[in-house]
Amino acid sequence: MKTTYIKLSLASVILLGIYSCKKGEVAESNYKMEATADSASAVVSDSVSSAATMTVKDKQFIKTADVNMEVKDVYEATIAIEKSVQDLGGFVTHSNLQSNVVSENTYTTSDEEATLIKKYQTENTMQVRVPTEKLGELLTLINNKKLFLNSRIINAEDVTSSIKYAELEGKRIQKTDENISQLKTNKDKVKMDDENMAEGNLQQLANMDVTDNLKYSKVDIYIKEPQLRIAEMAVTNTKNIDNKYQFNFIYDIKNAFVEGFYLIQKIIVGLVTIWPILLIIAAALYFIRKRKSPKTNDQTLSE
Incomplete structure (x- = not known):
């Protein structure tokens, strides 16, 4: 009986989650229409979507963003973005800066010296977390570094219903714990108490995740340079050195x-x-x- 009740509760969570996502999309769409209608009388930056800065009474949104753009210098842009995130009270959770070598050739310049020519393209994949109220400001700062914007996706998921349901689930779990405590101690009571405690822990973990996601927005950033870079490095003429010491007549x-x-x-x-x-x-x-x-x-x- 207890297991069936738990399964029904989990099914309800999933259905309400789907419903809240759909409801959030509708709310976001309605809000965008209202923002567009009022744009003539308000000064809004063209570089930031209204979804990043919107607030709706009695609604709570988990906001995320995904930016894909080309910049003049990936390393300088990375340092600037990381500093901006830190100044806004956020933090970097992932940064993978790498140079992809397209070709590599060595050209002889003298008997002892040569030049290594590398053609490469630099890119960086980042993930940062920033206070939700600072999301629009961060996107504006990121936008200032672009040469070309490939794509920018901003999501605002309405989790109001999910939060309310989580509160009701917390009360149900607490009530169940009180009912179990009144039962006579036996193996079944121990098992029921353990299952209810595990369910309560999962609920608390879910609540902490939602709270964290409401407080900090996640931004995925991919930046790259539009053209190949060329690196010239002075190296030793290894071919001539090999020929020089490959055969010595007198010594041999x-x-x-x-x-x-x-x-x-x-x-x-x-x-x-x-x-x-x-x-x-x-x-x-x-x-x-x-x-x-x-x-x-x-x-x-x-x-």
């Missing part, structure tokens, strides 16, 4: 003479080492020749 002749002398020494030492075998072979040859000599003399006399 001297070394060959010494190695030949050592080879003769090794041969002599080897022969001395196997002298018993040589002695046996010499004795065998002597007896063979001695046996052949009488036969040769007998053939000569018979003729």
Whole structure:
């Protein structure tokens, strides 16, 4: 019974979450129409969407943004964005600056020197968190660094209903805990108490996540340079160095003479080492020749 009740509660959370997202989209659309109608009498920066700065009575929004643009210098833009985020009371959660090498060639300039030419493109993928009320200001500062804006997506998710439902769930969990405490202590009570406590912990974690996301907006930033950069680096002419030391005639002749002398020494030492075998072979040859000599003399006399 308890498990079925928990499943129904989770299903209700999912359905209300979907409903709140849809409701948030409608509210955002209505608000944009009102902002457009009032734009003639209000001074609004063209670089910031109304979704980043809007406030609606009795509504709470989780705001996020995604910016993709090209800048003159990725490194300088990265430093400027990080400083702006810090000045606004935010923080950087991810920054991956890298240079993608397109080609790399080495050109000889002298017998000892050469120049390494690298063609590369620098990019950075960042994620920052900034106080929600400062989101519009941060987007304006980021926009000032652009050469070309590829895309900018700003989301304002209405979580008012979800927050209200979370409050009701908290009261339900508390009431369930009170009811369980009145039961007689047994294995079932311990299990029910443990399940209710686990559900309460999950609810508290969800509440903390929502609170954090309401307080700080997440901004994903991708910046790159529009054209390739060229890096020229002085290096050693390794090819000429290899040719220079690959063959030395005088040294090789001297070394060959010494190695030949050592080879003769090794041969002599080897022969001395196997002298018993040589002695046996010499004795065998002597007896063979001695046996052949009488036969040769007998053939000569018979003729």
